[in-house]
Amino acid sequence: MPKTILHLSINMDFGVPKNVGKAFDLYLAAAQQGNPVAQCNLASMYFAGSGIPRNFSEAARWFQAAAGLGDAAAQHNLAVMYSKGIGVAVDYNKALGFERLAAQQGYSRAESDLAYFYETGKGVPLDYVMAYAWYSRAIAGGDTVASNRRKSLARLITPKQLREANALVSQLSAH
Numbered sequence: 001m002p003k004t005i006l007h008l009s010i011n012m013d014f015g016v017p018k019n020v021g022k023a024f025d026l027y028l029a030a031a032q033q034g035n036p037v038a039q040c041n042l043a044s045m046y047f048a049g050s051g052i053p054r055n056f057s058e059a060a061r062w063f064q065a066a067a068g069l070g071d072a073a074a075q076h077n078l079a080v081m082y083s084k085g086i087g088v089a090v091d092y093n094k095a096l097g098f099e100r101l102a103a104q105q106g107y108s109r110a111e112s113d114l115a116y117f118y119e120t121g122k123g124v125p126l127d128y129v130m131a132y133a134w135y136s137r138a139i140a141g142g143d144t145v146a147s148n149r150r151k152s153l154a155r156l157i158t159p160k161q162l163r164e165a166n167a168l169v170s171q172l173s174a175h
Contacts, residue, residue: 020051031062039066040074047077047087056087067098075102076110083113083122092123103134108141115146119153128157132165137172 024045030038043062046055060081066074075098081088082095096117102110115134118127132153138146157165 020045024052031065034069036066036069036071036074039063039069040071040077043074043077056081058087060087067101070101070105072102072105072107072110075099075105076107076113079110079113092117096123103137106137106141108138108143108146111135111138111141112143112146112149115149119149128153129161129165129168132157132162133168133172136165136169 024042027038027042027045031042039062043059043066044050045052046062047059048054060078063074063078063081067078079095079098079102080086082091082098084090088094096114099110099114099117103114111134115131115138116122117124118131118134120126124130132150135146135150135153139150154162
């Protein structure tokens with residue numbers, strides 16, 4: 001664990017001079033050993049081109065590795081890449097699957113994006129009840145964008161659908 005703190009310190013400038021190259025080397029070593037946090041951070045560096053050349057394919061590869069180990073942030077980021085075709089071919093089924101995995105772990109950004117899939121019918125049948133329920137979960141997790149989207153959606157649903165959505169929130173929260 002001290003190595004993890006050290007490489008975070010080097011990358012984030014906590015008590016030591018910031019050295020993105022050293023952070024990359026440490027993330028890479030830890031990622032190759034199967035550390036999902038390092039894999040996700042390495043993917044983020046590739047995605048942003050932070051201290052290294054931007055490489056969306058490598059970002060997707062490392063997000064995939066971390067997502068496979070259950071990292072919710074990696075699952076969400078990979079879902080975004082699949083939904084927009086960044087470094088991978090557009091695939092709404094894969095995007096939806098990864099977003100759902102992250103949302104089921106309580107990752108609020110994924111909950112909000114999953115709600116948007118249901119609100120717009122991208123990759124799933126249009127379902128305002130499900131969208132409202134997932135936006136509610138995201139709001140409970142602190143996602144401010146979800147609050148505005150849910151307000152807009154509330155104008156489109158019936159009182160019956162609102163009751164169904166509120167009942168569904170408690171079911172989603174049980175997972």
